[in-house]
Amino acid sequence: MTHTPFLSDQLLARIHDRAADYDRENAFFADDLAELREVGYLRALVPTDLGGLGLSLTELAREQSRLAAAAPATALGINMHLVWTGVAKTLHDRGDSSLDFVLTEAAAGEIFAFAISEPGNDLVLFGSTTDARPLADGSVAFTGTKVFTSLSPVWTRLGLFGLDSTSADAPKLVHGFVTRDSPGITVIEDWDTIGMRASQSNTTRLDGAVVAADRVVRRLDPGPSADPLIFAIFANFEILIAAVYAGIGARALELAVSSVQGRTSARTGLTKDKDPNMRWKIAEAAIRLDALQPQIDALAGDVDGLVDRGDLWFRALVGVKSRATRTARFVVEQAVAVAGGAAFSNSSEIGRLYRDVLAGGFHPSSEDSAHSTVATALLGPE
Template identity: 65%
Template sequence: MSTPSLLDDSLLERIRSRAADYDHDNAFFTEDLDELVAVGYLRALVPTRLGGLGLSLERVVAEQVRLGSAAPATALAVNMHLVWTGVAKVLLDRGDDSLEFLLREAGAGEIFGFGVSEGGNDLVLFGSRTDAAPQADGGYRFTGTKIFTSLSPAWTRLGTMGLDTTSDDAPRIVYGFIDRDDPDVSWKDDWDTLGMRASQSQTTVLSGAYSRPDRIIRRLEPGPNPDPLIFAIFANFEVLLAAVYTGIGRRALELAVEAAHRRTSMKNDGRSLAQDPDIRWRIADAAIAQDGIGPQLVALARDVDEKADHGAQWFPKLVGLKIRATENARHVVDQAIRVSGGSSYFAGSELGRLYRDVLAGIFHPSDAESAHSTVANAWLGPIA
């Protein structure tokens, strides 16, 4: 017997029904978030002893595929909180309790934002343009600008990082958490984008924002690092991101099938396009592509849960999944657009919105260039 979904069909339909208005108004998904909080969705990966639902990453991935099929922007924004709880869970499962406080606070209702991305920083986790200034008490003050900070109107804790250039062992990448009520944190109301509009991933400005000593979780050398935190971030970010875009592909395929049955052809005596060989080929092509991503997504999520040992192949597998899922979703949406015809070009079209939303997959790390470099290095070794 299959496990009932945490997100039942009626909840998903309510969420889907609001997505167009959020997109049109460039508004945050407040009602969606309220309902997701009410069913415990943001506590899904938190152990039961810490106030959560104790679900596996594999289970949450399945839920995110469903949520992504209903409202991609909502799913993408919620992902950022789920990533942090997933990171904390991965560490705890491997005997590292440095983020147990995060799980406890998430279990009590705190919402975590992901404040890592910076304009012009293609090193991502391995470097930073943000200054991390050590304080006498062991805390740090962060000064810099973070972009694509999803959940900007709602997060209560922000996980961030910066570069310490002044300590005796500098340079060090410092990871810490700051509170929303810090007077040295501000936001720019600058999220007016092509797609994923409801995520409200605004720019966050840190002007000496303080992370107290017990919220500083790592000080790492810049560059690739074997620390478990880096693996945990990569694993959760890439797998959960792939789930959202897999959901977009699933919904696009559904809409394409509906359109093929609904549309008719005067050239074929008014028969539905579901009888047209060219349209049938496009639907089949999209379905084959969509079927191919699911098994890899589930398998890698399960491997994270079960602490599988992929050694040096872990990162190639993770970045490969992200690239395959996002590019696959773009292909499926493109085929669906071609099947559905000109009606999908109108602003109010759900498929047109998916076409805009799915483009965001290009910009999430790891990008195609970085991912291919990671995989090439794993198979061929670094360039001499």
């Protein structure tokens, strides 16, 4: 597939140059965000007739890989906003206007974030420990704790969900969007991790935070759902997460190649790129990495093309996320192995990629969940 880059090489170079400082200082990628915003990247997926740039998911996934190669934490952080615009676009393309306000508000400059993950909740979208209490005017008050809330310093719109256990039709999972100025929202600045530090994915506490009636977008039964919103979240999240980790792998491979070209063996007198062990490691990393992009392109292309894969969608989506994060980790590990002791330095970019790539295992779907999904598709329910 031919891809015309949207983000310029010059912009990506500046973003790359800032990444190490953000990581060292555990600081949010504020300057990166300002530049990405200036070029319209936050409205990339918004259709042109709604004020956006009209990129496809396929095009955007390619850009996210390029951004991740420059600065993984920046790509992961901005991913969450892009996922919400992707969800809204996926619904819009299928005739569902329920999240069109996400598109128009993103075009107007609002920044969207996710408040889905909860401590100890391995049901992810199929259940919630957050209380969603309906109010008389149709609004809903949310009380609970959300973790891994990327873009914590800057989001203006927070997509969240919780469990209504009191209404006549309870239990229902309630999805909606709250504005940052709503009372009852506290951002806990607790993001002190070994990797993906610039994403600043802090904990968010909700204490009766109210979602307005016109921003309550779904009331769904707990458990797996055929609702288009759930498909749209899974599709955009898994594909764009896969794209980020594919980009990390691509950068690690570049660094592995350059590391062996610049070193000479004291034992043989040859440069390390002539060492058969080094060549095998790099080749194996490249072979595995080469399989990722066609899969990401194919899935994103089917979302763009309104292809109906039926029940096979979820197997494919969790599969590409799992494969991308595992492959990226393998490639980074090979880069560490061929770079040698230099990669253990805190100033090493390969070392930083090694820390960043570990986050892949924490994004939904987990390895256990992904394997359960695929096993169910092949063998039926347990």
